[in-house]
Amino acid sequence: MKKQKLWRPLTVGLTAMMLAAPVYAEEIQTPAMGADTSVTQTAPSSHQEENKLAPYIGKTITKQIIEGNVAVPEAEIAAxxxxxxxxxxxxxxxxxxxSAIxxxxxxxxxxxxxxxxxxxxxxxxxxxxxxxxx
Known part of the structure; x- marks a missing residue:
């Protein structure tokens, strides 16, 4: 039980990071080794990270659905x-x-x-x- 409590903040944090993951990325040009050509790499854009939840913020929650539970009753999770x-x-x-879940x-x-x-x-x-x- 003690281990489980230590992992909860980490898993909640990782979930939040996944929600904030950028949908698009900016291109950065870096020189390739010993050549005049360049390699394209991507870097996250902080503006797009903020917009992941933006379309839903402030809207009324009409329904909360729980999927994937087998042993735990949906009513217990919803409560x-x-x-x-x-x-x-x-x-x-x-x-x-x-966090509550x-x-x-x-x-x-x-x-x-x-x-x-x-x-x-x-x-x-x-x-x-x-x-x-x-």
């Missing part, structure tokens, strides 16, 4: 969520919800997905349960 349908979607709320101790991976609907945004949490050894 742990801090945000509820009818509330505004915020980055802080998403972070709290991700990890704090249940049943999951080793969690990936949120967002779907824009006319009324607002649907949040889909794809969870992967910890393996159970008998």
């Amino acid at each position: 742990a969520l801090k945000t509820k349908p009818g509330m505004q979607f915020t980055e802080a709320g998403l972070s709290e919800d991700l 990890y704090d249940l101790g049943w999951f080793y991976d969690l990936r949120p997905e967002f779907k824009t609907v006319p009324e607002g945004v649907q949040v889909i949490y794809h969870v992967m349960e910890n393996p159970v050894y008998q």
Whole structure:
């Protein structure tokens, strides 16, 4: 149980980094070894990192869906969520919800997905349960 508590902040941080990953990248020209040609490398653009959640921020959460759970009841996971349908979607709320799901101790991976609907945004949490050894 102690190890699990140490890994939660790391996994939440990694999930947040994945959400902030750039969709596009800038090209940087660097000279190749001993040649006049150049090699193109990519570097992340901080402007695009900020825009990953931007289309959903401030919209009304219309539905929260949990997928991938087998042993843990969906109602138990939904009860742990801090945000509820009818509330505004915020980055802080998403972070709290991700932490709350990890704090249940049943999951080793969690990936949120967002779907824009006319009324607002649907949040889909794809969870992967910890393996159970008998």
